[in-house]
Amino acid sequence: MSDRTSRAKVLAQTTIVEERSLEGIGLHTGCKTKLTFRPAPANSGIRFFRTDLPGTPMIPARLGFVVATVRGTNLGLHEAKVHTVEHVLSAATGLGIDNLDILVTANEPPAMDGSALPFFQTLLQAGLKTFPEAPKRRLTIAEEVTYEDKGSTYRAVPCGHFEIDATLIHDHPLVPRLSFNFRMDSGGYAAQVAPARTFCFEHEVQFLKSQGLAQGGSLENAVVIGRDRFHTNAEGLRFPDEFVRHKILDLIGDLTLIGRSLFGVKIEAVRCGHAHNIEFAKRLNAAATKLRRQPAVAAEQR
Ligand SMILES: [Zn+2]
Structure with a gap:
């Protein structure tokens, strides 16, 4: 691989190749829940979907949708909420994933072992693919x-x-x-x-x-x-x-x-x-x- 190709790969947006799921109970809510990672198009970002609610409402994983931060970070849009999103999101960023649909069957992802490792491993198994035509959007600041x-x-x-x-x-x-x-x-x-x-x-x-x-x-x-x-x-x-x-x-x-x-x-x-x-x-x-x-x-x- 030439330097140029390698640089292009690093700077291109990514998603996963295949769908993968995990099941367990929510840390805070204690509810049974299944989470499914699904590939997402370029420029769509990371989004949660509540598949247990009518119309499968979507909640963007963005700062403007944070509704609570007590012992975890909760997102919400209208009536649909997802609790404790931080470990799943951390795993996605640990792999450099820019675009991802995260489907949940309840209002919280499974806690798994309390770390991000099960999510990271599942995403890794799903495989990564890049969008060569879509450059990564980077966080750039000019001063402290x-x-x-x-x-x-x-x-x-x-x-x-x-x-x-x-x-x-x-x-x-x-x-x-x-x-x-x-x-x-x-x-x-x-x-x-x-x-x-x-x-x-x-x-x-x-x-x-x-x-x-x-x-x-x-x-x-x-x-x-x-x-x-x-x-x-x-x-x-x-x-x-x-x-x-x-x-x-x-x-x-x-x-x-x-x-x-x-x-x-x-x-x-x-x-x-x-x-x-x-x-x-x-x-x-x-x-x-x-x-x-x-x-x-x-x-x-x-
Ligand atoms: Zn935590």
């Missing part, structure tokens, strides 16, 4: 973008690749502070980020359940941080710093809602969570949109 609220801080700077440096800080002796730096490529994502599972603190479990959350949560799809030990399934922790890796997984999923390839930013995030991720994503999107409206840039960044 920052966001700060209630002790959480985010900073993005222009960069030739996509990198996240995340730090998690908790007032808890087992996980006082964890940091992880991740530079995106599919192999690295599969090995270092995708397997990291969702987690909560033991003292939160009853509260979450009383709020109607974590109804499908168990040690098969989450790690629970106890007062003096971790509660996990038989495999134990997958990484000593699994929690901060999961924060990166979630952030990648939430940033996917910008609807552009993230190659072009380096991000530092301290104490990130879904609500802040979405607010930061909106600022990034606004900065990139403003830049594209400048005539000199517009020709290159349509």
